[in-house]
Amino acid sequence: xxxxxxxxxxxxxxxxxxxxxxxxxxxxxxxxxxxxxxxxxxxxxxxxxxxxxxxxxxxxxxxxxxxxxxxxxxxxxxxxxxxxxxxxxxxxxxxxxxxxxxxxxxxxxxxxxxxxxxxxxxxxxxxxxxxxxxxxxxxxxxxxxxxxxxxxxxxxxxxxxxxxxxxxxxxxxxxxxxxxxxxxxxxxxxxxxxxxxxxxxxxxxxxxxxxxxxxxxxxxxxxxxxxxxxxxxxxxxxxxxxxxxxxxxxxxxxxxxxxxxxxxxxxxxxxxxxxxxxxxxxxxxxxxxxxxxxxxxxxxxxxxxxxxxxxxxxxxxxxxxxxxxxxxxxxxxxxxxxxxxxxxxxxxxxxxxxxxxxxxxxxxxxxxxxxxxxxxxxxxxxxxxxxxxxxxxxxxxxxxxxxxxxxxxxxxxxxxxxxxxxxxxxxxxxxxxxxxxxxxxxxxxxxxxxxxxxxxxxxxxxxxxxxxxxxxxx
Amino acid sequence: xxxxxxxxxxxxxxxxxxxxxxxxxxxxxxxxxxxxxxxxxxxxxxxxxxxxxxxxxxxxxxxxxxxxxxxxxxxxxxxxxxxxxxxxxxxxxxxxxxxxxxxxxxxxxxxxxxxxxxxxxxxxxxxxxxxxxxxxxxxxxxxxxxxxxxxxxxxxxxxxxxxxxxxxxxxxxxxxxxxxxxxxxxxxxxxxxxxxxxxxxxxxxxxxxxxxxxxxxxxxxxxxxxxxxxxxxxxxxxxxxxxxxxxxxxxxxxxxxxxxxxxxxxxxxxxxxxxxxxxxxxxxxxxxxxxxxxxxxxxxxxxxxxxxxxxxxxxxxxxxxxxxxxxxxxxxxxxxxxxxxxxxxxxxxxxxxxxxxxxxxxxxxxxxxxxxxxxxxxxxxxxxxxxxxxxxxxxxxxxxxxxxxxxxxxxxxxxxxxxxxxxxxxxxxxxxxxxxxxxxxxxxxxxxxxxxxxxxxxxxxxxxxxxxxxxxxx
Numbered sequence: 001x002x003x004x005x006x007x008x009x010x011x012x013x014x015x016x017x018x019x020x021x022x023x024x025x026x027x028x029x030x031x032x033x034x035x036x037x038x039x040x041x042x043x044x045x046x047x048x049x050x051x052x053x054x055x056x057x058x059x060x061x062x063x064x065x066x067x068x069x070x071x072x073x074x075x076x077x078x079x080x081x082x083x084x085x086x087x088x089x090x091x092x093x094x095x096x097x098x099x100x101x102x103x104x105x106x107x108x109x110x111x112x113x114x115x116x117x118x119x120x121x122x123x124x125x126x127x128x129x130x131x132x133x134x135x136x137x138x139x140x141x142x143x144x145x146x147x148x149x150x151x152x153x154x155x156x157x158x159x160x161x162x163x164x165x166x167x168x169x170x171x172x173x174x175x176x177x178x179x180x181x182x183x184x185x186x187x188x189x190x191x192x193x194x195x196x197x198x199x200x201x202x203x204x205x206x207x208x209x210x211x212x213x214x215x216x217x218x219x220x221x222x223x224x225x226x227x228x229x230x231x232x233x234x235x236x237x238x239x240x241x242x243x244x245x246x247x248x249x250x251x252x253x254x255x256x257x258x259x260x261x262x263x264x265x266x267x268x269x270x271x272x273x274x275x276x277x278x279x280x281x282x283x284x285x286x287x288x289x290x291x292x293x294x295x296x297x298x299x300x301x302x303x304x305x306x307x308x309x310x311x312x313x314x315x316x317x318x319x320x321x322x323x324x325x326x327x328x329x330x331x332x333x334x335x336x337x338x339x340x341x342x343x344x345x346x347x348x349x350x351x352x353x354x355x356x357x358x359x360x361x362x363x364x365x366x367x368x369x370x371x372x373x374x375x376x377x378x379x380x381x382x383x384x385x386x387x388x389x390x391x392x393x394x395x396x397x398x399x400x401x402x403x404x405x406x407x408x409x410x411x412x413x414x415x416x417x418x419x420x421x422x423x424x425x426x427x428x429x430x431x432x433x434x435x436x437x438x439x440x441x442x443x444x445x446x447x448x449x450x451x452x453x454x455x456x457x458x459x460x461x462x463x464x465x466x467x468x469x470x471x472x473x474x
Numbered sequence: 475x476x477x478x479x480x481x482x483x484x485x486x487x488x489x490x491x492x493x494x495x496x497x498x499x500x501x502x503x504x505x506x507x508x509x510x511x512x513x514x515x516x517x518x519x520x521x522x523x524x525x526x527x528x529x530x531x532x533x534x535x536x537x538x539x540x541x542x543x544x545x546x547x548x549x550x551x552x553x554x555x556x557x558x559x560x561x562x563x564x565x566x567x568x569x570x571x572x573x574x575x576x577x578x579x580x581x582x583x584x585x586x587x588x589x590x591x592x593x594x595x596x597x598x599x600x601x602x603x604x605x606x607x608x609x610x611x612x613x614x615x616x617x618x619x620x621x622x623x624x625x626x627x628x629x630x631x632x633x634x635x636x637x638x639x640x641x642x643x644x645x646x647x648x649x650x651x652x653x654x655x656x657x658x659x660x661x662x663x664x665x666x667x668x669x670x671x672x673x674x675x676x677x678x679x680x681x682x683x684x685x686x687x688x689x690x691x692x693x694x695x696x697x698x699x700x701x702x703x704x705x706x707x708x709x710x711x712x713x714x715x716x717x718x719x720x721x722x723x724x725x726x727x728x729x730x731x732x733x734x735x736x737x738x739x740x741x742x743x744x745x746x747x748x749x750x751x752x753x754x755x756x757x758x759x760x761x762x763x764x765x766x767x768x769x770x771x772x773x774x775x776x777x778x779x780x781x782x783x784x785x786x787x788x789x790x791x792x793x794x795x796x797x798x799x800x801x802x803x804x805x806x807x808x809x810x811x812x813x814x815x816x817x818x819x820x821x822x823x824x825x826x827x828x829x830x831x832x833x834x835x836x837x838x839x840x841x842x843x844x845x846x847x848x849x850x851x852x853x854x855x856x857x858x859x860x861x862x863x864x865x866x867x868x869x870x871x872x873x874x875x876x877x878x879x880x881x882x883x884x885x886x887x888x889x890x891x892x893x894x895x896x897x898x899x900x901x902x903x904x905x906x907x908x909x910x911x912x913x914x915x916x917x918x919x920x921x922x923x924x925x926x927x928x929x930x931x932x933x934x935x936x937x938x939x940x941x942x943x944x945x946x947x948x
Contacts, residue, residue, distance in 0.1 A: 026590065026593065026594075028539070028540045028586070028590070029544060029547070029586070029589050030540055030542050030543070030544060030577060033540040033541075033542060034540070035537065035538065035539050035540065035590055036537055036538040037537055038535035038536065038537050038605065041535070041536050041537050041538055042535070042536070044538075045536065061512035061515070061516070062512065062515050062516070062519065063509065063510060063511055063512050063515050064509065064510040064515055064518075064628065065502070065509050066502045066504055066507040066508070066509065066626055067507075067541075067579075067610055067612065067626050068504050068507060068563070068612075068625075068626065069504070070503060070504060073503070085570075086569065086570050087569060088568075088569075089542070089565045089567070089568045089569075089577075090565060090566065090567040090568070091563045091564060091565050091566075091579070092564065092565075092566045092567065093563070093564040093566065093576075094562070094563045094564070094614040094625075095560065095561060095562075095563075095614030095615075095616070096559075096560050096614075102567075103504060103563075105541075105565070105579070112502070112503070115503050116500065116502070116509055119500065120500075125800065131512065135610075136541055136609075136610065138541065138542075140568040140569030140570075141569075142569070151542075151568075152540055152541050152542065154538065326599065
């Protein structure tokens, strides 16, 4: 197997090498589109299952809204159309005829969903309405990268309707909390959380909440957003309800989403020069057992022993016995390292004689002989250790990647030399935000709750200012 | 609540009433598209889970291929383009510009998938390749009906690649078997199975296998198809592999799919004039517990008892305690009957005093008082009885709906008076098939394995002929 590009050599190419060589995704014939291959899709299935359980535990139901949206719907909310119209794929013909009104493929579903909510919501008794959908969306992108930015991607989008502003704000914050828990506990990915600046918020939102992660190359990645939409979409689609005082009032809304982009984040947070490193909770396989087969030898005893060891473990973890006889053990080791399986159990004739297996951790490379009788409880323990250890390492990297700057010169120097999140004072104006971004390529990733007050903005010198994290982002 | 249309009055309207009033689906703003509401989607989630487990148990992995397909791809297989091009939705603009080549929204994914298989398959070692995807597809339809026929629908499509024709045929037959098991064991829906005639097969297939169900109005419904595609798509996309003898050979293929249409079939097979009747294995809720609350009374004891009864049952079945206090018990009974929940447990003050609950079966309306101590094992038993009983009733209806005819006159008479599947002799020609269909609206639903040989076709009088089931179909 040809070696992967090293991170130190070309980080971007290293990322693409892993995604394609581990058979997670491939380029589709249509520019900007991707094919998600079984190894990548199995990770997505794990993500979907975990998130879906969390959505249901917080009272949400799934539904499915149409792919195609009348172009006029998008135009009903002024900021929304400005944000999304330039990215739309437009259907002009159907069934061999030109359509009376062009249809756009959903770039996000607020407009079609609020057109339906108009039919379904009349009274406070119909609220809250807590729906989610798992769907594909299309946003025409010029510069694409597998998983991170593609013209079509898979995601979930929650869309909720509430009787009061307070309840909707609480919902938006609750769902950001769900994303935070998912990132930390499942992806082993620490994050910063806060609100987007006016310049960075979702088109049509009053407030956008975000979680932001740090990749190994010092760039930030927006991993999930939750929006308090106020009454903007209710007004655009005239959705009023009779409140408990029998008054008509516009409904309050939220929307929130995460996408297959998270798979890209997962790759970039944990992986190394040998390939993918997966946190056990999201790994399609947690354990691979490799019996060391010898050419021209009777391997039956080894294979039988491998299945005997696998049997009680199979009920506890996702595992595979790799008994292929057309590739060498070394080839298998490389393949499963490339694919990021957290634990490999090697079983050779000597191990068999000594009632042992050799356990190899993907994250540290550590090899430890363990008794075959211990496998069934040792392996789940070590999987938990790996999950915790990946989070700890990523957390240390995030902390080491957070820097402070006072002046604009210092800011540019730190950003250039160290990357990561550079916390610096900003006056809150869109003008300064845009200038800093133009001049440094760094954007304000979020405004933390309780951000430190500073006397003056690093760009315009005016005060009061707040200390916020800037970063170059994916 | 206004009453549903009765089946005897207007079967079509009865169906639409159930789907909309039970909040399974609604009409979308774009003609021919639907919104799947939470109650309908929850049934689909149950179907997906069951089928997905069966696909994985037979060695398949999930993947995801792009929504958008270059128009030229569709044209590479002659029958395929003829079958699907007239139904396509076409994207002509993206990102504000006219596209160089129009893209179609996938009506099915053979072409895009085989374009990828060309990249992935080189050797017999790469085979078999057993992939499935869960996706939305669009087929521009003029006459649509919720779930049964919509412009956009959700489905799964399996696409497999094999080294030999025999292996591919076995795969196509195996997957028809999976569909058959799913229909019978999960949907409690008996079916006829066989091959499609040349006139009815999938555009691009060598053989299409089908399962066909019978609705209560005597119409047939195609519930799932599996196709042996031979080397047609491999040749269209030039996908060759090196076989074990180091010769280049075209790959053999299958594809197979079922869709949200199954939800429509489920409604029409079991439901009655009071609403939806669901087989327990696919019901979003299997049991609803309704405490009978009295206005102006202390209901705390009853509500507490309802939750106490629910607790041990909750681990075994999907249940809900309906403790809403803004609607009457009678209103709740109607609502849960309309939504098809298999078992209702009523708990009033008298029941409480006697340590009883009243169990009501949705399928038969039967009411039986049972001891509260028995609930935890009686309820799962009765759910199994309901599942078996629904299948038995539907099976009897299918058998009673199968008729025989010898002459063409008799055929038309039986079809007109009784409906259902009318088995009659056919010579095998596409010409007779088309004429019979034009003259009677009935189509050949399938050719059974080992169909009875007859001396003469009922239409042209020529022999030899086979006895095949005709029906008017959805």
